[in-house]
Every structure is written in structure tokens, then in C-alpha cells.
Amino acid sequence: MFKFLFLLAILILSSDAAVQDFCVADLKAPESPSGYSCKSVTNVTVDDFVFSGLSAAGNTASIIKAAVTPAFAAQFPGVNGLGISAARLDLAAGGVIPFHTHPGASEILLVVQGSITAGFVSSANSVYLKTLKKGDLMVFPQGLLHFQVSDAGYTSVGYVFFSSSNPGLQITDFALFANDLPTKLVGATTFLDEATIKKLKGVLGGTN
Incomplete structure (x- = not known):
């Protein structure tokens, strides 16, 4: 029994020694993907947090009449x-955060000013849509297409929080x-006509 307790104590101490408080x-x-x-801990200061x-x-x-200010690991080393992680959304009247995904994280949006219509599309193509007011929260599951549009006649503001220090964005x-x-490939995969594709490429800086 004594030998068992001694070995258990060694394992617990070894486990505690392996714990790292943070990785600034x-x-x-x-x-890297991870x-x-x-x-080095000797170079870590409170400002990292x-x-x-x-x-x-x-x-x-x-x-898009909108801005996203990120607080990911690249900007906020302490969350690494x-x-x-987090970010701030500023959407002027008519501003929009277009359809996008975060392959590495789920997201929660908190509206703190104005009115934002937000939604996401599930993998079954079901749409979940809501107009959010100050104080409202909405969650967007990891990897699903989602968007935010300002409904106020003035700038709407929200804060978003992610389940990763680097959520990714597309x-x-x-x-x-x-x-x-190539325009032909875009047309084949989206069913849009060539003129529309070229117009959108011209607006967004695409070529070919």
C-alpha cells in the first residue's frame, strides 16, 4: 500500500510539473497551424496579457462600410x-460583414450599439436569422457561413468572441x-453569367 501511494504521489508531482500556465x-x-x-517566460510582462x-x-x-479590429494571438500575444480571442465590429449605416467562415472557431456576437441583423446557414442549408439589439448575443457554430448587416441609421458596434486564439477567416x-x-470556372461553379462575374472581379480586384 505504501509503495502504491508513493508511486501515486510521484505521478501527481510529475503531472503538476508538466503544467504550463500560459504560452505567450x-x-x-x-x-504554425497549432x-x-x-x-521565454523571462521575457513575459503584464503587457502581454x-x-x-x-x-x-x-x-x-x-x-463594405464596416471594419473588424482583431484581438487574435498576432495582436494579443497573451491569448496564444x-x-x-476577440474582435470589434464597427458597421456604418448600411455596413455589412459579408458571408464568411471561421474554420478554427465558434463565435459569439454581443451587440453594444445600434442594431445588427445576423445569421448563419447550417450544413443542411437551414437559415438562422435574427435582428439583434443592444445587449443581445448570438452564436455562430464553427465553420458555418455567417454574416452581419447594420440596420441602424448610424454606426452599429459589436464585440465578437472566439473559441480559438486564431479562428481563421475566409x-x-x-x-x-x-x-x-478563371471567369469560366467561377461561372461553372456558381451559375453566374460572365458579365456579372467580371463586374464583381472588377469591384473586388480580381483578374482573369
């Missing part, structure tokens, strides 16, 4: 490896029309 991102090292490597970038409004003077419109994918 070393932004000077390359990023995140950034850890900065504080991010003030979400206090300022983003610049909405763009084609913790499975959390915007559908840009994936289709902001690159050199």
Missing part, C-alpha cells in the same frame, strides 16, 4: 494557446472574385 506568443517566430511558439486596441472605432470607409465574396480564378 513569440511573434518573431513563424506561426499557433505560435512560446516566448493586456490589449487596448478594441477601445477605438475601426475605419468604416471601405466598400488559450482557445480564446470571406466568400473575396474567395470567388478577388483572385485570378
Whole structure:
């Protein structure tokens, strides 16, 4: 019995020794699919765990009349490896965050100003759509297409929170029309006519 308890104590102590409190991102090292490597603990400061970038409004003077200010590991090293991150959404009147996905995380949106219509499409093509007011929350499951549109006559603001320090992002419109994918292939896969595709490529910077 004594030998068993002694071995159990050794295992517990060994397990505790393996626990790492945090892994502050070393932004000077390359990023991998599993995140950034850890900065030496001797170089970690409290500032690694504080991010003030979400206090300022983003610049909405763009084609989508919206701005996303991220607080991912690349901007906020302290969240690296913790499975959390955040961002600020600013949507001017008529602003839109187009259909997009986050392949690495689920998302929760909290509206703090204005009114935002948000929705997502399930893998069964069911649509879940709601107009959100100040204080409302909506969750978007990982990997599903979703969007946000401002319904107010002034700038709407929301904060989004992710279940990853690097949720990833792919915007559908840009994936289709902001690159050199041949127009014929885009037409074959979207059933859009060539004139419409070329117009969208012209707007979003695509070629071919």
C-alpha cells in the first residue's frame, strides 16, 4: 500500500510539473497551424496579457462600410494557446460583414450599439436569422457561413468572441472574385453569367 501511494504521489508531482500556465506568443517566430511558439517566460510582462486596441472605432470607409479590429494571438500575444480571442465590429449605416467562415472557431456576437441583423446557414442549408439589439448575443457554430448587416441609421458596434486564439477567416465574396480564378470556372461553379462575374472581379480586384 505504501509503495502504491508513493508511486501515486510521484505521478501527481510529475503531472503538476508538466503544467504550463500560459504560452505567450513569440511573434518573431513563424506561426504554425497549432499557433505560435512560446516566448521565454523571462521575457513575459503584464503587457502581454493586456490589449487596448478594441477601445477605438475601426475605419468604416471601405466598400463594405464596416471594419473588424482583431484581438487574435498576432495582436494579443497573451491569448496564444488559450482557445480564446476577440474582435470589434464597427458597421456604418448600411455596413455589412459579408458571408464568411471561421474554420478554427465558434463565435459569439454581443451587440453594444445600434442594431445588427445576423445569421448563419447550417450544413443542411437551414437559415438562422435574427435582428439583434443592444445587449443581445448570438452564436455562430464553427465553420458555418455567417454574416452581419447594420440596420441602424448610424454606426452599429459589436464585440465578437472566439473559441480559438486564431479562428481563421475566409470571406466568400473575396474567395470567388478577388483572385485570378478563371471567369469560366467561377461561372461553372456558381451559375453566374460572365458579365456579372467580371463586374464583381472588377469591384473586388480580381483578374482573369
